[in-house]
Amino acid sequence: MSNKIIHWFKYASPQSFYPLAGKMIPWFWALAAVFTVIGLWISFFEAPTDVTQGEGYRIIFIHVPAAWMSMFLYCVMAAWAGIGLSLNTRLSSMMAQAIAPTGALMAFLSLWTGAFWGKPMWGAWWVWDARLTSALVLFFLYIGFLALQAAIDDPRRADKAGAILALVGVVNVPIIYWSVKWWNTLHQGASVSLMKAPTMATTMLWGMLIMSLAFWMYALALVLMRVRAIILEREALTDWVKNLPEVKGNAQ
Amino acid sequence: MNWGSPAEFLAMGGYGLYVWGSFGVCALLMIMEPILVSKRRNAILRSLRREHLAESLDKQ
Numbered sequence A: 001m002s003n004k005i006i007h008w009f010k011y012a013s014p015q016s017f018y019p020l021a022g023k024m025i026p027w028f029w030a031l032a033a034v035f036t037v038i039g040l041w042i043s044f045f046e047a048p049t050d051v052t053q054g055e056g057y058r059i060i061f062i063h064v065p066a067a068w069m070s071m072f073l074y075c076v077m078a079a080w081a082g083i084g085l086s087l088n089t090r091l092s093s094m095m096a097q098a099i100a101p102t103g104a105l106m107a108f109l110s111l112w113t114g115a116f117w118g119k120p121m122w123g124a125w126w127v128w129d130a131r132l133t134s135a136l137v138l139f140f141l142y143i144g145f146l147a148l149q150a151a152i153d154d155p156r157r158a159d160k161a162g163a164i165l166a167l168v169g170v171v172n173v174p175i176i177y178w179s180v181k182w183w184n185t186l187h188q189g190a191s192v193s194l195m196k197a198p199t200m201a202t203t204m205l206w207g208m209l210i211m212s213l214a215f216w217m218y219a220l221a222l223v224l225m226r227v228r229a230i231i232l233e234r235e236a237l238t239d240w241v242k243n244l245p246e247v248k249g250n251a252q
Numbered sequence B: 001m002n003w004g005s006p007a008e009f010l011a012m013g014g015y016g017l018y019v020w021g022s023f024g025v026c027a028l029l030m031i032m033e034p035i036l037v038s039k040r041r042n043a044i045l046r047s048l049r050r051e052h053l054a055e056s057l058d059k060q
Helices: A014-046 A056-087 A090-122 A132-152 A155-167 A172-182 A200-236 B006-014 B016-059
Strands: none
Touching: A014 A056, A014 A090, A014 A200, A056 A090, A056 A155, A056 A172, A056 A200, A056 B006, A090 A132, A090 A155, A090 A200, A090 B016, A132 A172, A132 B016, A155 B016, A200 B006, A200 B016, B006 B016
C-alpha cells in the first residue's frame, strides 16, 4: 500500500497552504478594518433610534453577527473535522482545531452581549429560555472540543475524538436556529430570514450585514493565523518547516 | 445624526452601561485574540530557530 496522499487540491497539504494563508491574512485584516469602520459608523451615526428599545437596541450590531458566526463557525469546524476523520487529511483537522477558539469567542460574545441586552429589555441577565439555553450548549460544545483536544497527547487521536464530538454537536445548530419558532421563547423571533422580507429598517439591516462581514473577515484572518501556528507546531520535524525563511533566516 | 453632544453619545439614551458593556468587551476580546495567536506563533518560531541553531552548531 502506498502512503502517497492523493492531491485533490494543491492546497490540501500544510506545506502549500502555509504560504498561501500567509498571503491572505493581511487582505482579510484590511477588509475587516474597512467593514468595521463602516459598520460602526452606521451602527452609531446612521441607524435611527428604535421606537420601542431606544438606543439599547444598538447591541444588535454585534450581538447578531457574533451569534451568526458562532453557529456558522461550528458548522465549518464540524465539516473540517469530519473530512479529517474520513479522509485522514492533516490540514482538515488542523483547520478544525484553528476554528474552535474563535468559534468559542463568538459564542461567548453572543451570550455576553445578549445578557447586556436582556437586562434592560427583559429585566434579567439570563433566562432559561430555549434560544439562550441552546446557545449556551453551543458554547459548551466548543469548550468541550477544546478540552478534549487538549486532554489527549497524541494529536491524531485527539483529532479523531474531537471530530466525533464536533459532529455529534452539529445537531444543536438547527435547534438554536429554530428554537424561537419551536418553543415559546422570551427571545424575539428572527429579524432576518431567507424566507421572508426582513422586519427591520433598511439602515439597521445594512449596519447589521456590514458588521457581520467585518466579523467574517476577522474570523477568517484569525483562523488562518492560528492554523499557520498549528502547522508549524505539528510539522516541526519536517524538512520544509526547517527550511522556511522565518526559521532559517535569522537564527541568532 | 443622532447625537447632540459627546456626553449624549456616551449616555446612549440611558442605555450606556449596556451598550458600552457589550461593545467594550467585544472590542477587548477581539483585540486580545490576535495578540495571543501572535504570541503562539512567536513561541513556536523561537523553538524552531533554536533547533535550527543547535543543528547548525552540531555540523560544525
